[in-house]
Structure formats: structure tokens, C-alpha cells
Amino acid sequence: MTKKCIRCNKKKKLNSFSIDRSRKFGIKDYCLACNKILSDSDYQKNKKQRKRKHKEWREKNKEYHNKLCREHYYKNKSRYNENNKKWLKNHPEYMSYARDLRRAQVKQALPNWADKIHIRKIYDNRPKDMVVDHIVPLQGKNVRGLHVPWNLTYLTKHENQIKSNKLLTFLLEI
Ligand SMILES: [Zn+2]
Numbered sequence: 001m002t003k004k005c006i007r008c009n010k011k012k013k014l015n016s017f018s019i020d021r022s023r024k025f026g027i028k029d030y031c032l033a034c035n036k037i038l039s040d041s042d043y044q045k046n047k048k049q050r051k052r053k054h055k056e057w058r059e060k061n062k063e064y065h066n067k068l069c070r071e072h073y074y075k076n077k078s079r080y081n082e083n084n085k086k087w088l089k090n091h092p093e094y095m096s097y098a099r100d101l102r103r104a105q106v107k108q109a110l111p112n113w114a115d116k117i118h119i120r121k122i123y124d125n126r127p128k129d130m131v132v133d134h135i136v137p138l139q140g141k142n143v144r145g146l147h148v149p150w151n152l153t154y155l156t157k158h159e160n161q162i163k164s165n166k167l168l169t170f171l172l173e174i
Pocket residue numbers: 005006007008009010030031032033034035
């Protein structure tokens with residue numbers, strides 16, 4: 001059994017048409033090849049509009065979108081890490097820049113009255129395989145943490161790596 005495609009007028013076997021249960025034969029009027037061409041040009045035509053719509057949606061569903069991004073990141077973590085490593089290898093100047101920036105940030109976040117001996121002790125007593133991290137980030141989006149004992153905590157290297165890779169991914173995007 002064959003059917004004529006209304007676009008190319010060729011008689012084709014029924015399995016050359018995509019399924020559409022609302023149609024008479026349960027298949028589309030266009031053959032698969034024509035359907036593809038049509039949807040491709042539609043796709044091109046509507047690309048801009050869809051992009052705009054998606055942006056609107058993203059802004060309206062910020063939290064959900066962020067959640068999707070996070071999930072995507074964790075699923076593709078190894079790929080991200082590989083890319084970051086590659087990128088760092090090609091930009092050795094970035095590491096020294098990041099180190100200087102970090103030092104300046106810490107200096108800025110260190111109040112005159114801070115108990116520097118206590119801070120030193122926290123660093124000295126750091127458990128093996130852990131790093132010192134700021135609970136409230138020194139360069140938070142809304143708040144800026146201080147370099148003081150009660151804002152310091154220990155993180156495993158793995159936890160810290162997840163954190164810094166996220167930062168790196170973010171830096172690579174801007
Ligand atoms: Zn056709």
C-alpha cells in the first residue's frame with residue numbers, strides 16, 4: 001500500500017510517512033523527507049523567536065533553571081573538569097592572577113581587631129586532606145564574609161574542588 005505525499009507528489013510506502021493518529025490513515029500527509037525539510041525551515045524561521053521565548057522562560061523560572069544547570073554540571077562534571085584543566089594549562093598566568101586576587105581579598109576581609117593568632121591556629125590545625133574555607137564567601141554576591149575565626153571551616157579537598165570548579169566554570173563564561 002502506498003500514499004502520495006502532498007508536497008513532493010511521490011507515491012511512497014506508508015512507512016515513509018510519520019505517524020499522526022489524527023489523520024485518516026494515521027500518518028502525516030507529508031513524507032518523512034518533506035517533513036524534515038519543512039520542519040528544518042520552520043526551525044530556522046522560528047529560531048529567534050524561540051530564543052527570546054526561552055530567555056523569558058528562563059527569567060521567570062530562575063530557580064528551576066539554576067537547578068537544571070546544576071544537574072547538568074554534576075552529570076557532566078568530568079567533562080567540565082577536563083576542559084578547566086586544559087584551559088588552565090593554556091593560561092598559566094591565570095593561576096598567579098587568581099592567587100594575587102585571593103591574597104588581596106583576604107587582606108581586605110581581615111579586620112584590625114581580628115584574632116590573628118586564632119586564625120593562624122585554625123590553619124595550623126587543619127586536618128590532613130582538608131582545606132580552610134570561608135563559610136560566608138569573602139566575595140559573596142550579596143554579603144561579604146570576613147576573614148575571622150568564626151567564618152572559617154574545614155572542607156574536604158573534594159568539596160572544595162567542586163566549589164572552585166564551579167567558580168572556574170563561571171569565570172570561563174563571563
Ligand atoms: Zn514528500
